Amino acid sequence: MQAAQPNYDTDPRLPQPTGTPVFVGDDVWAELAAAASRTDRAVVVVDCYPGVDEEAVHRALEGVFEHVINVPDQAAKPIDDIDALIASNLGDDRVFGFMTHHNLADLYDAERLEALRHRVAEREGPVVLVGWGAALAAPEPDLMVLADMPRWEIQLRMRAGLPNWRSANHDEDILRKYKRGFFVEWRMADRHKKQLYDSLDYLLDTTTDEPKLITGDTFRSALDQAVTRPFRVVPYFDPGVWGGHWMQEVLGLDGDVPNYAWAFDCVPEENSLALDIDGVRVEMPSMNLVLRKPIELLGPGTFARFGADFPIRFDFLDTMGGGNLSLQVHPLTGYIQEKFGMKYTQDESYYLLDVGEDGGVYLGRKPGADFDEMFDALERAQRGESTFPDEKFVNRFPSKKHDHVLIPAGTIHCSTRNTMVLEISATSYIFTFKMWDWDRVGLDGRPRPVHLHHARPNVQWDRDKEWVERNLINRIELLDEGDGYRIERTGLHELEFINTVRHWFSVPTLRDTRSTVHVINLVEGRAAIVESPTGAFEPYEVHYAETFIVPAAVGEYTIRPADGVGECATLTAFVRGTDFPRSVTGEDLRFTGRTD
Structure with missing residues (x-):
């Protein structure tokens, strides 16, 4: 076992521009109240991902708004009806189910939902609709807020007793709770929330006890920025x-x-993206990036094959x-x-x-x-x-x-x-x-x-x-070598759609995504620096055993050992046959290691 590497970053963050607005604690609810007050009659939607503590959000909103309506309480189908609807997706196995094709609207009573829409339309003064599916009751609100939740945090809450949405299964086997989330709730929730991204006025982070709020413009800008540079999700x-x-x-x-x-x-799908806004940490599911920017992140070929996955x-x-x-x-x-x-x-x-x-x-x-x-x-x-x-x-x-x-x-x-x-x-x-x-x-x-x-x-x-x-064992093929570098293909098997290339290097090496996402781990060396040949992104330091993503949209990038570090090695994974090949000369092969 080698010496400890204290530079491994357990909380990587995407830095945001200085002065980016962010609201913390009680300021979250005050900001929403102030935004609503800018219109004579405001309809505010706070749509919650399943796993968000809807009751806590509701109580906080009641502190600043007179009329707060829990939409699931008013219009969701009874849990017995929901259980019957999704029974074929869950089956009897503790672990495995079948991916649902239902949408969130299928969990709601259409007549009660329509009646709630009419009540909202007729009400004078501000009204807040809260809960998973709140947007169904007001498709065009004055303010749209998404209270989001990373999957890992949901799992931790399930272990601590969190039930599935509107269920009473607090003490149920965690595997069965996870199964219901994986095969049913999270599928519906992702299909639902990605429709809100363009109209989102605020993103609400309730992952910790101290809520944080960013504007929809900040949310969209952060995702736009993420696909232009290397980044890490939160392990x-x-x-x-x-x-x-x-x-x-x-x-x-x-x-x-x-x-x-x-x-x-x-x-x-399970990790988070963490934003750093003047030292304030704002967390969201990294799946938001996959759903909103799939072509830029994955590349057109990978997207054509897998969709936003x-x-x-x-x-x-x-x-x-x-x-x-x-x-x-x-x-x-x-x-x-x-x-x-x-x-x-x-x-x-x-x-x-x-x-x-x-x-x-x-x-x-x-x-x-x-x-x-x-x-x-x-x-x-x-x-x-x-x-x-x-x-x-x-x-x-x-x-x-x-x-x-x-x-x-x-x-x-x-x-x-x-x-x-x-x-x-x-x-x-x-x-x-x-x-x-x-x-x-x-x-x-x-x-x-x-x-x-x-x-x-x-x-x-x-x-x-x-x-x-x-x-299957060490099918390692030398692709190219020269002064200070060696490039090897290490797998995977021809039956698998992923290919991997290992670079050993003590000098800067030029790489190229060639329009498909690269997932990379620094498997040897204390630290390395990822840079843009054109200065398109700030130099990015990665450390031993850290995995990082280079979005397809990045194109060419270089990796070199950090100052004072000798030889490094990276292992790069990508999807076979989804790039857009250009003519490959010997010099190109030296740098890219791509042969498919």
């Missing part, structure tokens, strides 16, 4: 039953936790001093589309940032192993009748630092204890079918879900030791 960290201590020791993480198992360092995920899996990950497999594309309504599956890879004693990976079946015999053994282990003899059925390979292991869907796999993995994968989130969890229970004391009935039809049995060694 989050979480303990787990197999968690280790590398992130605590090397990245210098604080926290009164037994370990850190996970870090989501670049998952825009960020398809690349970088996260950390820390088992240094911990335990093995669960033995698992990811669904094939046809299976995930048919069973869960997802567009694409979780193809992935493990890049080994660090490896301790006996660290390695389980990958593919052993030669001569029998499929039915293995699943019979897994079933017995799941019933607690015996321990699964993994050494009989699954290959175990030793690993070393900077190895890259490719894991197309359908491949049995997991990392062992004493590994620090940078996981590079397609962004399909929760679609891991656990096959064996080493006789463990979760941190909540409950057995962790195992999905053998899903795993069985997805395991690709032809991926034995020979196939794995030939196709």
Whole structure:
């Protein structure tokens, strides 16, 4: 384990121009009242993302407005009707459901909503409509406010007892709460809120106890600026039953936790964007950027293929001093589309940032192993009748630092204890079918879900030791090298839509997004500087193990070691075949490393 890197930034922010208006605490509600007073009769909408404390927002608004109406209380369907409507999306499984195609309006009673619209239209004086879906009751208000909420904060609140929207499931299994959010509420909420972006007068951040308010112009300007420069989303960290201590020791993480198992360092659907406005931190979901500026962020080719969906995920899996990950497999594309309504599956890879004693990976079946015999053994282990003899059925390979292991869907796999993995994968989130969890229970004391009935039809049995060694381990191809640089393609497998290129460099190297988003991690070196050859953005310093995004709209950029730093290495991921190729000369190849 290398020396600690205290320069890892756990709270990256996008700086905003000095003097940008921002309102904090009680000034939030005073500003809304002042804005409403500028018209004789103001209709104010405060539309809340599910997870926002609507009651707290309502109480604060009542302190400055005489008439405040909770729109869900007035016009939402009864929760039993909502449950029946979305039952097919949730099913009975603790973890998996089916992506909803319902819209937020489907959760409202059309007649009661229309009656509320008439009441609002006839009322004299200011009136405030609050709650998720408040905009449905006043499509053209005088003031439009969005109270937004990052997904990670919602999950923390769910663990603390937050129910799903209008439900009474305070004490329900967190996995079931998350499932309802993931497959239903957040889908509707994103479709709803992106329609508000252009007309938004204010964005309200209630992530902490101290609310903050920015104008709609600031919100839109910040997102416009973000796609012109490199940036990072706010990472989050979480303990787990197999968690280790590398992130605590090397990245210098604080926290009164037994370990850190996970870090989501670049998952825009769940991470946040943090703005810095004269020292005031304003947080919003980074998904706002994906939804509002998808072409500039992703590039026209990636957008044409995936829509407003960020398809690349970088996260950390820390088992240094911990335990093995669960033995698992990811669904094939046809299976995930048919069973869960997802567009694409979780193809992935493990890049080994660090490896301790006996660290390695389980990958593919052993030669001569029998499929039915293995699943019979897994079933017995799941019933607690015996321990699964993994050494009989699954290959175990030793690993070393900077190895890259490719894991197309359908491949049995997991990392062992004493590994620090940078996981590079397609962004399909929760679609891991656990096959064996080493006789463990979760941190909540409950057995962790195992999905053998899903795993069985997805395991690709032809991926034995020979196939794995030939196709999945360190398929590193030298693309170019010269004085102070070396460029290598490291993966992923041809079955996967993500490609990765590793640059080793002690001199400045010119890169080019070529119209598709780049997701990059500094896998070697204390710090590096990202710069624009034309001065289009301010120099941007990144640190060891930090993941950062270079939007497609950036085009050319350079990366060099920071002053006093020797050789660095970056691993860059991008979507194959979605760029707009130009003629590639030897000199161009030296700089870009792009060959698809």
